[in-house]
Amino acid sequence: MVRGCARRRQCDILLRVPTRDLLVVGAGVVGAACAYYAAKAGLTVTVVDRGAVAGGTTGAGEGNLLVSDKEPGAELDLALLSARLWRDLAAEHGDEVEYEAKGGLVVAATAPGMAGLERLAAHQRAAGVRAEVVAATDLRDLEPHLAPGLAGGMFYPQDAQVQPMLAAAHLLRAARDRHGARLWTGVTVTGVTRAGDRVTGVRTDRGDIAAGAVVNAAGTWGGEIAALAGVRVPVLPRRGFILVTEPLPPMIRHKVYAAEYVGDVASDSAGLETSPVVEGTKAGTVLIGASRERVGFDRTLSTVVLRRLAAQAIALFPVLADVAAIRTYCGFRPYCPDHLPVIGPDPRAPGLLHACGHEGAGIGLAAATGHLLAQVLTGADPALDLSPFRPDRFAEVPS
Amino acid sequence: MTRDLAVIGAGPAGLAAAVTAAATGLRVVLVDAGARPGGQYFRHPPDTLAGPRGAARHGWAEFARLRDELAGHVAAGRITHLAGHAVWHVEAHSEEADARFTLHLGGTGSVAVSSGAVREVRARALVIAAGAHDRPLPFPGWDLPGVLTAGGAQALLKGSLVVAGRRVVVAGTGPFLLPVAAGLASAGARVEGVFEANRPGRFARHGARVLRNAGKLAEGAGYAAVLLRHRVPYRVGHAIVAAHGDDAVESVTVARLDRDWTPVRGGERVIECDAVAVGYGFTPQLEIPVELGCATRVDADGSLVVVVDAAQRTSVPGVYAAGETTGVGGAPLALTEGRLAGQAVAAALGAPPARPSRRLLARRARLRAFAATLHDAYAVRPGWAGWLRPDTLVCRCEEVPYGRLDEAVRELGAIDPRAAKLISRAGMGWCQGRICGYPTACLTARIRKRAPDVADLTGLARRPLAQPVRLGDLAEDPAAGGAEDADGADPGGGGPC
Numbered sequence: 001m002v003r004g005c006a007r008r009r010q011c012d013i014l015l016r017v018p019t020r021d022l023l024v025v026g027a028g029v030v031g032a033a034c035a036y037y038a039a040k041a042g043l044t045v046t047v048v049d050r051g052a053v054a055g056g057t058t059g060a061g062e063g064n065l066l067v068s069d070k071e072p073g074a075e076l077d078l079a080l081l082s083a084r085l086w087r088d089l090a091a092e093h094g095d096e097v098e099y100e101a102k103g104g105l106v107v108a109a110t111a112p113g114m115a116g117l118e119r120l121a122a123h124q125r126a127a128g129v130r131a132e133v134v135a136a137t138d139l140r141d142l143e144p145h146l147a148p149g150l151a152g153g154m155f156y157p158q159d160a161q162v163q164p165m166l167a168a169a170h171l172l173r174a175a176r177d178r179h180g181a182r183l184w185t186g187v188t189v190t191g192v193t194r195a196g197d198r199v200t201g202v203r204t205d206r207g208d209i210a211a212g213a214v215v216n217a218a219g220t221w222g223g224e225i226a227a228l229a230g231v232r233v234p235v236l237p238r239r240g241f242i243l244v245t246e247p248l249p250p251m252i253r254h255k256v257y258a259a260e261y262v263g264d265v266a267s268d269s270a271g272l273e274t275s276p277v278v279e280g281t282k283a284g285t286v287l288i289g290a291s292r293e294r295v296g297f298d299r300t301l302s303t304v305v306l307r308r309l310a311a312q313a314i315a316l317f318p319v320l321a322d323v324a325a326i327r328t329y330c331g332f333r334p335y336c337p338d339h340l341p342v343i344g345p346d347p348r349a350p351g352l353l354h355a356c357g358h359e360g361a362g363i364g365l366a367a368a369t370g371h372l373l374a375q376v377l378t379g380a381d382p383a384l385d386l387s388p389f390r391p392d393r394f395a396e397v398p399s
Numbered sequence: 400m401t402r403d404l405a406v407i408g409a410g411p412a413g414l415a416a417a418v419t420a421a422a423t424g425l426r427v428v429l430v431d432a433g434a435r436p437g438g439q440y441f442r443h444p445p446d447t448l449a450g451p452r453g454a455a456r457h458g459w460a461e462f463a464r465l466r467d468e469l470a471g472h473v474a475a476g477r478i479t480h481l482a483g484h485a486v487w488h489v490e491a492h493s494e495e496a497d498a499r500f501t502l503h504l505g506g507t508g509s510v511a512v513s514s515g516a517v518r519e520v521r522a523r524a525l526v527i528a529a530g531a532h533d534r535p536l537p538f539p540g541w542d543l544p545g546v547l548t549a550g551g552a553q554a555l556l557k558g559s560l561v562v563a564g565r566r567v568v569v570a571g572t573g574p575f576l577l578p579v580a581a582g583l584a585s586a587g588a589r590v591e592g593v594f595e596a597n598r599p600g601r602f603a604r605h606g607a608r609v610l611r612n613a614g615k616l617a618e619g620a621g622y623a624a625v626l627l628r629h630r631v632p633y634r635v636g637h638a639i640v641a642a643h644g645d646d647a648v649e650s651v652t653v654a655r656l657d658r659d660w661t662p663v664r665g666g667e668r669v670i671e672c673d674a675v676a677v678g679y680g681f682t683p684q685l686e687i688p689v690e691l692g693c694a695t696r697v698d699a700d701g702s703l704v705v706v707v708d709a710a711q712r713t714s715v716p717g718v719y720a721a722g723e724t725t726g727v728g729g730a731p732l733a734l735t736e737g738r739l740a741g742q743a744v745a746a747a748l749g750a751p752p753a754r755p756s757r758r759l760l761a762r763r764a765r766l767r768a769f770a771a772t773l774h775d776a777y778a779v780r781p782g783w784a785g786w787l788r789p790d791t792l793v794c795r796c797e798e799v800p801y802g803r804l805d806e807a808v809r810e811l812g813a814i815d816p817r818a819a820k821l822i823s824r825a826g827m828g829w830c831q832g833r834i835c836g837y838p839t840a841c842l843t844a845r846i847r848k849r850a851p852d853v854a855d856l857t858g859l860a861r862r863p864l865a866q867p868v869r870l871g872d873l874a875e876d877p878a879a880g881g882a883e884d885a886d887g888a889d890p891g892g893g894g895p896c
Contacts, residue, residue: 027812053812059821165821169811185814246829246867301488301690301863303503311874321871326831328864
């Protein structure tokens with residue numbers, strides 16, 4: 001099944017690869033979950049990535065598994081399914097992936113802000129989210145270092161966190177060691193192979209790999225993989241910076257963010273938006289986000305963004321003023337114009353499925369994405385209606 | 400504040416660049432984290448006008464001249480010396496902008512900058528002379544209290560006149576071990592031995608000559624005599640391969656090495672001590688040039704360094720580099736490169752050159768050739784990886800053992816050092832890989848059965864935040880003239896519904 005390979009010796013590894021049921025492009029957390037659930041369901045799986053495991057947006061994430069920041073709808077349903085699946089995964093791999101059921105705390109500074117939080121929570125509860133009102137006087141029981149004078153908050157016990165790089169790496173390892181999946185890092189997909197309309201595998205810089213189905217889990221670069229198959233999937237980069245503090249004694253217990261965060265997540269603006277998101281990690285560092293701006297793949301450090309992130313974090317937690325930031329990094333969320341991921345078979349290119357465009361929620365939504373695709377691939381009824389995520393929806397609405 | 404030239408680092412290279420440029424009439428700002436000029440090389444205690452005593456005194460006369468020149472330029476308003484300031488980021492503006500660079504400054508670490516401190520400096524040109532820090536290699540027990548880097552032991556001695564221990568073992572590779580050992584011996588420590596892992600070729604015919612030549616070649620001073628006077632044994636082809644002790648180092652295992660630094664069976668012995676100073680060369684501090692996009696290369700000593708042309712220009716217009724930033728070569732080379740950089744900046748900005756530089760160019764060529772010879776003689780050989788056990792810490796900040804790094808690369812798909820860092824956490828702690836970056840990159844490449852290249856080393860040298868910065872300092876936008884309006888405290892208006 002290896003054809004057209006000029007550098008014979010380099011192709012040797014792939015010569016030994018028999019035809020697979022599934023070829024996953026991308027070894028980020030979404031590709032890892034797709035491989036894990038498909039291999040567990042009995043499919044033979046190969047994963048390829050042009051770089052290392054978790055080398056793209058997964059490696060720049062905070063590892064949030066959130067239901068709190070989602071308004072009722074298809075994405076929240078996906079998040080709730082994913083939250084359940086992550087709990088199951090944590091039962092087996094919890095320590096390896098540093099799963100922490102820490103809960104999320106959304107705070108409001110003013111009474112109207114609190115009223116908005118309560119309205120959102122009411123809708124979310126109807127969809128199955130657990131949300132508990134926290135009175136202003138009780139906020140510091142949950143987070144002793146919170147600034148005084150806040151109007152109140154909402155606690156979401158289902159919000160959790162994993163270490164995203166470890167999550168991707170250990171899902172891939174389990175897929176390989178327990179279920180026979182194969183992983184090829186440092187292999188770049190350069191095209192797809194076809195028989196008529198049907199996608200029959202991928203062309204790589206190390207030779208061709210034949211597969212019964214190909215999953216595009218290339219994240220922010222998912223549009224490029226789709227283009228190789230001649231289909232349009234509009235995934236755009238939406239840059240975010242994170243500030244990391246020096247390691248501290250446990251100080252911030254939950255993921256804490258301001259009510260405006262939900263508005264920013266759902267916004268369409270290309271301009272800079274920042275809202276405070278602060279959380280501690282098992283390693284003792286505190287992660288400070290979140291910023292959103294559409295500036296292509298520009299990695300240049302933005303002092304404007306960092307200053308705003310620092311100021312907003314200090315406004316929530318004044319104690320942070322005397323803490324040193326030791327690191328910053330940025331990543332590119334895979335953003336689709338309607339803020340929904342692209343999940344499912346592509347009718348325009350039979351044999352090609354997509355699992356990309358999860359924006360800033362890819363870690364959280366990975367488990368459900370992999371689970372649903374495995375159901376589709378094995379002919380089972382998917383646990384959720386996939387039509388809101390269908391790959392060809394963008395042709396219908398001008399973006 | 401806007402100046403013609405900003406110089407980052409007030410060690411030999413930065414001082415030389417600043418005073419050379421100022422002498423041509425340019426207005427210069429010299430930014431340095433230290434309280435006093437001199438950098439690591441001319442580190443000295445407060446209120447020491449006469450300089451340190453003994454072996455550490457070498458080069459003091461030259462430094463004193465530079466310091467006097469600096470004081471003259473400062474008094475005349477040509478140089479603004481910002482001591483105690485850390486540059487956490489340099490922003491490059493478009494090439495049309497007159498002042499192309501904005502340096503963002505903070506205090507050091509979580510120490511607040513004082514209220515009058517400068518937070519932002521703009522400049523038309525930039526000289527990066529940020530120097531280098533120690534390059535230790537891991538070995539079992541290197542995380543015990545009492546195990547210091549050679550530079551750390553030296554800094555204690557030079558900066559605070561503190562002797563690292565009573566019975567000290569010095570080990571590693573390179574001529575720098577000699578001044579460290581001599582300094583310790585002169586200050587009253589009993590140096591149990593100096594263990595040079597290499598057998599430095601023609602410098603190393605026999606003991607006394609090694610000392611005389613290596614010492615003279617490296618520093619031009621009498622370290623050899625000091626060591627001989629104190630009867631300090633000097634052994635080539637030996638290294639500390641393990642340190643032992645419960646709460647602090649109590650002894651070390653020294654092994655005889657083959658040419659690749661693999662321990663020779665039966666060539667081990669244990670030496671009691673209460674302090675250890677180890678150094679395997681230096682790692683240039685490249686945060687700022689890497690972030691600015693300056694081209695880099697792997698130097699003969701295995702370090703990532705900035706590529707410069709004959710005028711010390713980097714690949715980024717307006718950015719110059721001098722000293723260890725362009726390749727570890729010692730203070731005389733750093734001084735020469737600094738002067739050349741200062742002249743080049745002056746010429747580029749239209750000031751008349753201070754003096755013809757032919758002599759400096761010849762001197763730089765000679766010193767660089769000499770540095771290359773030393774790098775060749777004192778290269779790090781691959782056998783050191785064999786000293787490690789699975790439980791040997793590679794990253795001390797995050798307590799990452801070699802076994803976890805190995806697992807990340809072999810089992811978890813971390814095929815490059817950046818991924819190995821993200822998955823194993825080596826290099827993610829307080830030092831951000833400044834100490835463990837080099838060994839982590841080398842080990843990752845080794846497990847992948849290749850030699851570390853520019854991309855490998857860059858993966859652990861890229862630190863967009865060039866220095867730790869206090870969040871309170873970061874939050875205060877100097878352009879806004881005070882603390883930014885803390886809109887995070889008022890999230891109510893932006894509620895989701």
